[in-house]
Amino acid sequence: EAAPLARSGGAGGLAQWVLVELQGEVEPRQSGGLAGSLLGDLHYTREGIPVLVVGHHILYGKVVPLEKPFAVLVKQGAGEPGPAGPHAHYTVTALIKTKLLFKTRPKPIITNVPKKV
Amino acid sequence: GAMRSRAEVDATLQTAKLNAAELLPAVHCLSFGPQAGAGECCLLQLEPGLCAELEAGRSLVIRGEKDEQAVLCSKDKTYDMKIADTSNMLLFIPGCKTPEQLNADQASCNIIHSQIAGFSNNYWELRRCRPKLKKLRKLLMEDPYEGPDSRKDQSLTFPKYTTEDLLSLIQASEEEILHQLQVIDACKIEGYWRILEFDYEMKLLNHVTQLIDSESWSLSKVPLRTCLEELGSLEPTEMIEHILLSYGRKYIDDDKICRAIAQMLLQNAVKFNLSEFQEVWQQSVPEGMTTRLDQLQGLALVDKSSRPQTIFLLKVEDLPEDNQERFNSLFSIREKWTEVDITPYIQDLCAEKQTVGALLTKYARSSMQNGVKVYNSRRPIS
Numbered sequence: 421e422a423a424p425l426a427r428s429g430g431a432g433g434l435a436q437w438v439l440v441e442l443q444g445e446v447e448p449r450q451s452g453g454l455a456g457s458l459l460g461d462l463h464y465t466r467e468g469i470p471v472l473v474v475g476h477h478i479l480y481g482k483v484v485p486l487e488k489p490f491a492v493l494v495k496q497g498a499g500e501p502g503p504a505g506p507h508a509h510y511t512v513t514a515l516i517k518t519k520l521l522f523k524t525r526p527k528p529i530i531t532n533v534p535k536k537v
Numbered sequence: 538g539a540m541r542s543r544a545e546v547d548a549t550l551q552t553a554k555l556n557a558a559e560l561l562p563a564v565h566c567l568s569f570g571p572q573a574g575a576g577e578c579c580l581l582q583l584e585p586g587l588c589a590e591l592e593a594g595r596s597l598v599i600r601g602e603k604d605e606q607a608v609l610c611s612k613d614k615t616y617d618m619k620i621a622d623t624s625n626m627l628l629f630i631p632g633c634k635t636p637e638q639l640n641a642d643q644a645s646c647n648i649i650h651s652q653i654a655g656f657s658n659n660y661w662e663l664r665r666c667r668p669k670l671k672k673l674r675k676l677l678m679e680d681p682y683e684g685p686d687s688r689k690d691q692s693l694t695f696p697k698y699t700t701e702d703l704l705s706l707i708q709a710s711e712e713e714i715l716h717q718l719q720v721i722d723a724c725k726i727e728g729y730w731r732i733l734e735f736d737y738e739m740k741l742l743n744h745v746t747q748l749i750d751s752e753s754w755s756l757s758k759v760p761l762r763t764c765l766e767e768l769g770s771l772e773p774t775e776m777i778e779h780i781l782l783s784y785g786r787k788y789i790d791d792d793k794i795c796r797a798i799a800q801m802l803l804q805n806a807v808k809f810n811l812s813e814f815q816e817v818w819q820q821s822v823p824e825g826m827t828t829r830l831d832q833l834q835g836l837a838l839v840d841k842s843s844r845p846q847t848i849f850l851l852k853v854e855d856l857p858e859d860n861q862e863r864f865n866s867l868f869s870i871r872e873k874w875t876e877v878d879i880t881p882y883i884q885d886l887c888a889e890k891q892t893v894g895a896l897l898t899k900y901a902r903s904s905m906q907n908g909v910k911v912y913n914s915r916r917p918i919s
Contacts, residue, residue, distance in 0.1 A: 423598065423599045423600075424596050424597075424598045424599075425596055425597045425598065425599065426596070433592060433594075434591060434592065435631060437629050437630055437631045437632075437633065437654070438629075438630050438633035438634075438635065439627055439628065439629055439630075440567075440627075440628040440629075440630060440633075440653075441625050441626070441627055441628075442625060442626045442628065443624075443625055443626075444625075444626065454569040454573055454574045455569055455570070455571045455572070455573060455574060456568065456569060456571065457568060457569055458541070458566070458567070458568045458569075459567040459568060459569065459628075459653060460567055461541070461546055461549060461550075461564050461565070461566055461567070462564065462565040462566075462567055462633070462651075463550075463555070463560045463561065463564050464560065464561045464563075464636040464639065465559055465560055465561070466559060466560065466561060468636035468637070470636075471555065471560070473549055473550075473553050473555075478553055478555070483635055483636065488582050488583055488584065488585075489582075489583050489588045490580045490581060490582055490583065490660065491580070491581045491583055491587075491588075491591060492578055492579075492580060492581075492629055492654070492655075493578065493579050493580070493581055493661075494577055494578050495577045495578075495579075510579075510599070512591060512597070513578075514629075514631065515588060515591065515592070516580070516629065517588075518635055519627075
């Protein structure tokens with residue numbers, strides 16, 4: 421059986437996405453699951469350093485051009501029963517050539533510090 | 538929930554004691570998209586060249602039956618696929634800009650609401666591999682072509698394979714498959730790829746060699762077109778053309794003819810007395826051709842330890858495709874091999890830029906025997 425990786429994007433070519441790499445796991449704060457919930461605010465310093473504010477943490481990272489880019493594959497017939505793994509049918513939806521790598525330990529945001537008078 | 542406003546973003550900056558003046562004006566508010574947790578997206582790490590292929594609009598294909606390990610094929614290369622785990626979390630975000638892109642576009646919006654399309658802690662890794670072509674020969678050998686006069690029972694239907702069929706069954710790229718079809722001298726008959734049954738092939742070859750003998754042509758100057766005209770009445774012209782192309786493109790390939798005749802002689806017995814074989818072999822080839830044992834690399838093996846010395850048929854294409862299985866098979870045929878003897882039987886296992894020496898280091902153990910370096914198995918062979 422052969423499954424060609426179909427392409428989306430039509431005549432304009434493939435979309436370019438970005439990868440964000442974080443330490444640890446992503447867990448929903450609300451019980452409702454992840455969909456729709458906020459992760460945080462992504463800023464860049466004027467020197468181009470990415471800064472991610474997630475909950476009560478500040479993460480500093482760096483922009484890393486990927487030596488080996490990724491293709492993002494989306495399973496066709498999402499939600500339907502069918503073969504999993506490489507034997508399913510996939511569409512190449514986007515390419516990723518850059519990642520934002522956050523490896524530093526998060527700096528907690530300390531609130532309720534009495535303001536200096 | 539409602540989307541974050543600039544005021545909320547600024548309040549967070551203030552709480553975090555970050556100085557807005559040190560930051561670019563644009564901020565990405567990241568949230569999880571509706572399908573983010575569904576696991577429908579995955580990442581495929583691209584080997585050099587594949588990214589450019591995708592951007593050029595060429596496609597990649599995943600090939601493999603349920604019982605085979607999947608491979609990924611571009612137009613001309615084949616890759617093994619393996620899952621690689623990472624201890625980190627990878628989030629994939631459409632429409633997320635890099636600082637370079639933000640700086641280049643001064644008019645960029647102040648707040649960019651980006652939805653995370655998916656996340657994962659693993660990705661598919663690719664490793665270039667040898668195309669898995671043994672199956673190709675196996676499929677075509679199910680029903681070798683015996684010629685138009687074949688007395689084979691025509692009511693028995695054997696599967697026949699078009700190029701499209703082969704593309705969906707063989708774990709290799711299109712170019713690798715087409716190249717291999719040429720290597721094994723397959724030909725297209727009525728749209729299907731066929732291998733000639735050996736006796737029929739010898740019959741066709743015999744027409745050619747007899748013609749060469751009777752016309753006393755010099756072997757370096759055989760006029761192929763004349764061959765075609767002369768022999769067209771004996772066999773279908775496409776078949777004559779095919780045999781001429783198999784055994785000589787611009788000139789007659791002596792080595793290949795001698796080799797085919799050796800195979801014909803050797804396949805009728807378990808082994809032969811070497812000197813008797815060499816005599817009969819030389820007498821069987823067309824006049825003017827010289828037989829040499831090095832023409833038989835990968836086809837036959839000489840046993841120098843027996844008295845008298847013997848020779849027997851051993852075809853590399855009959856041996857296993859997997860590296861470890863190939864070595865196991867060779868060591869069960871003969872306990873110790875010299876590098877010269879074993880090379881024709883392992884040459885095809887070499888990956889790009891890999892040497893026979895590297896394979897021997899990995900799969901065999903060496904020792905000295907009578908002043909000669911020999912290789913044997915690393916593990917006991919049952």
